[in-house]
Amino acid sequence: MVKKTKNPVTYTKMKGIVSYFAALIKERKFGSADLLQKLGTRHPIYRHMDAECFLRPEGSSVCDEAGAAALCFTRTTQELQRASAADFDYLKVIGTGSFGKVLLARHRENDRYYAVKVLKKQMILKKNVEGHVMCERSVLLKTVNHPFLVRLHFSFQTRDRLYLVLDYADGGELFYHLQKERVFTESRARFYAAEMASALGYLHSLHIVYRDLKPENILLDSAGHVVLTDFGLCKEGIVGRATTRTFCGTPEYLAPEVLQQREYDRTVDWWGLGAVLHEMLYGLPPFYSADRMVMLSNIMFQPLVLKAGVSKAGRDLLNRLLNRDRAKRLGAKHDVAELQHHSFFSSIRWDDLVAKKIKPPFVPSLSGPDDLTNIDPAFTNLPVPQSLGVCEDAGMTFPGFSYMS
DSSP: OOOOTTSOOOHHHHHHHHHHHHHHHTTOSSOHHHHHHHHOTTSOOOOOOOGGGOOOOOSSOSSOHHHHHHHHHTSOHHHHHTSOGGGEEEEEEEEEOSSEEEEEEEETTTOOEEEEEEEEHHHHHHTTOHHHHHHHHHHHHHOTTOTTBOOEEEEEEOSSEEEEEEOOOTTEEHHHHHHHHSSOOHHHHHHHHHHHHHHHHHHHHTTEEOOOOOGGGEEEOTTSOEEEOOOTTOEEOOOTTOOBOOOOSOGGGOOHHHHTTOOBOTHHHHHHHHHHHHHHHHSSOTTOOSSHHHHHHHHHHSOOOOOSSSOHHHHHHHHHHTOSOTTTSTTTTTTHHHHHTSGGGTTOOHHHHHTTOSOOSOOOOOSSTTOOTTSOHHHHTSOOOTTTTOOOOOTTSSTTOOEEO
């Protein structure tokens, strides 16, 4: 289903794309009843499709697995043995995905709380996405110095599972808060958008394109700051205006050039930021329709209509971020610097933002590190999988995966 760049998207091809989406949706963990409960009855009903199963591999490797392995193997066996599945008490499920679950866990020695992403090797091998898993680990090792990106503390494996031990952002998903409140005030949306832009700009400076910005992947920490997570769809090695063409992402937030299977660059992340900002300000992603075929057509062809209720600067920013011509999209020339100079962000002092000197507009109410108030009950009501803490022979299925900070 590869089309030449200059050919129009025909009805037959559109129908094929939508059929592909529909088949993938069947793999979702939640049924329609659970989804309705998650979204709430007062909010317009729409579905965020699972991005992890919405993949088509590129011809080349998605990350430097050899480099990742070399980094790990410079560590001694004694160091690697310090982190294992048995070191943690697994308390609650706080997220789900195509290949496993994310759990709140407490380290038995240091008594700290972590989010542990547990992936099933069998599912990863079955879907042939080992490269994406190793790429996520590789990206995590490169992003430890930015305040709005989740940090990796340990990674290890057992016979059947892979474990990524990450910061626990106990403020919950932005998606969860947005579903409860429907829309955010413009000042609150501006704050989140600025922190997201800062994180994306940092990734771009490392030649990484994120490719999957959506409210489910944007967490809040205990103070109310953004924590960007889930780097499984990242693409490394995108230097300057270099391009790639993997067909991946989440439909509501796909840039039109991705949907049309054209070459694309880091500006897909600025389209994604525009889509998330639109959802924060208006309650739905841009071009949304309950009919998936209509929505995909809208993304590619429908003019952007911005209703009243948002400032002139906010509407101008959305128009510039959601420009279908990626060469004219805000950020195309000077990346995040172009956003920083836009009038919508005139009140943001960017150095203070990165230093976390700007007080967040919303601080999650928490009684302690194990308070799950801000985590969706659709996750926390799920049973904790058995035998997560059992140490087994790790084998060599994923050489070079283990890491200790």
